[in-house]
Amino acid sequence: MSDLLQRALHSHVPYSRPSTPIAHEHQIGFVGLGAMGYMMARNLANDREVGSVPILVWNRSVSKSEALQKELGEGKIRIAQNVEQIARECDVIITNLANDAVVKEIYQKFSDALKSSQPTGKKTFVETSTIYPSLAGELDRLITSNPKLHLITCPVFGTPAVAEMGQLLIVMSGDYLAKKEIAHLFVPAVGRKVIDLGGNLEKAPTFKLIGNSMILGTLEVLAESLTLAEKSGIGSLPVLELVKDLLPAPAIVACADQIAHDKFDGSVGFAIDGGIKDAAHIRHLTAEHNSPMPVIDIAHQHLITARAIHAKQAAQGKENFKTLDWSGLVAGPRVAAGLDAFDSQKHANVVRPEKIDDDE
Template sequence: MNTIGYYMARNLSKRVTPPGSQPLPLKVWNRTVEKAEKLQKQLGKELIVVAKDIEEIVLTCDVIITNLANDDVVKEIYEQCARYLRVRISLLSPLRSPQYIVLQLAPPVKNKIFVETSTILPRLSGELDSLVSRLAHCHYISCPVFGRPNVADKAQLLIVMAGEYRSKKEVAYLLVPAVGRKVIDLGENVEKAPTFKLLGNSMILGAVEVIAEAFTLGKLAGIEAGRINDLIGEILPAPGLMGYADRMARDDYDGVDGFSLDGGIKDASHIRHLTAKYDAPMPMIDIAHQRLITARAIHTAQKEEGTQSLDVLDWTALIAGSRVAAGLDPFHSRKDKAVVEEA
């Protein structure tokens, strides 16, 4: 459960139920159980139930929402879910021996909707759809979200959906306005939603790289970071970009409550995969990808030396690549010598 997933779960647990409906607690599971227990402690057992394992989530919930770190983890979790459901279905088979009669007489299995909100490769979304669709009464919705953690905190995420219409309608009713402000529906092809998300991230990442370069050049030209930040607010008044610019202006690269550097590298790699697939070069993304890797290499070296100031870097730390190339300290602008103009 990353930071955005945490806020999504918290807000969803406090959703408003229709008059006369019995509010149900949200059942949560995380590979690091302490994160799920933290949420339960914050909100109480009336709103949050901590599942003992992923099998409990799969077998007892009608809507399963996943928000995971990367493609490998997403694939692993969905394959586990499918295995648990296949076992359940086989136990319900009328061809089984008499000891399964009780299970055969149980109520029919309800429809289950799997909602994947991570940023993943489009082809993986297609694979998940095929995997889930082979299971009886199961549907898959591709549902990536746009927004930084502070946006998720305020339940203002932009939600993208693709998949079976009725399932999308049910999920949209759950997520808006509890988790997000709006749904963009991209039809039934589940690969369209993650493609759309990567297109959006390419715009954001490209803009962050340009802003990082502007801060670096401004530093060398003797223009204060605060002045550059004000200019960004005037000519690029997008809240998300202004938030990233503010981090760079303050040398605040703490990724604990932001978008991690590793997440940025993963997304940049996914975008570059699409550019190669469709022969559509994006040179700025290539540069940004290099900057992100440079920042990670510097941070890794600092960890080995024991000199790092942060455990997890935000992806705005990509500015380190631009700063080092210009002969400046990677993460601390205040360590740089002041610019002295010649008379």
């Protein structure tokens, strides 16, 4: 590859490339093959040179690991028998998990495995989940008691569709050399750009929650505006076109499109449980720093409302989606306005009351 092309590919990596080649090829391990993790692991495996060692993967549901191996082949994907195997065999261990409790559980297993089998070489743990910042310190205490073990926090911004295209925005904090190594592993295979927030492991998770507060706050405003459009007789489609003109950011347009067309399938989007978890983390962060965010308080309530309505429908066998996407929070504004929670086709039947003349 020419030097010019090399520089172009890595222009969004804030670290120079290593001056000398690594002594051996990294054995990469990946834990957590959900909607995001599956795409990230697949892109990493596809980016490896022909003949490279396969990526070792583990997921609580082994069917996800088997699906990825079937898709890419045994030459690119190897399935671990357990989490401990990942910790013992891999040089780079990447985690992408659902919530803080699962993250802590997995890292405790990593720690226990490495205490019983002391590593002889360097290992870098890359935590890409959305977690509360203080958890980073707990993970650090579990992992880095051995000087050969390093942890970096590395949350990512983007939907599964963005992950599939390798266009995630990557945020990093932690040990400089570890970040440098992982940045060149992740770009351009997994993401398009790295933002370095220094050595404090809590900075990247904090940044991720701030970013998610912007996305969730915008989602709440879109939900309220599109509901008003339906209730006032304008309809959501003209407002969707307005969003495309006024707020053409892909994430915003995608959220508006989901609401306007009732695309609330959380299996292909961001499941509502994750949205509620993130909203709770953001509210905790705002309380900790005395920095109120009322829109997140409201969005949190609407997410819970949507989940409750969906759970009732599921209990009756009437749900349209097995897992609800967080854009389903529009159920809150819709129900408050007297509309159907998830079926905008029923909104066409809404009849605005006639204005009464005071003289009559």
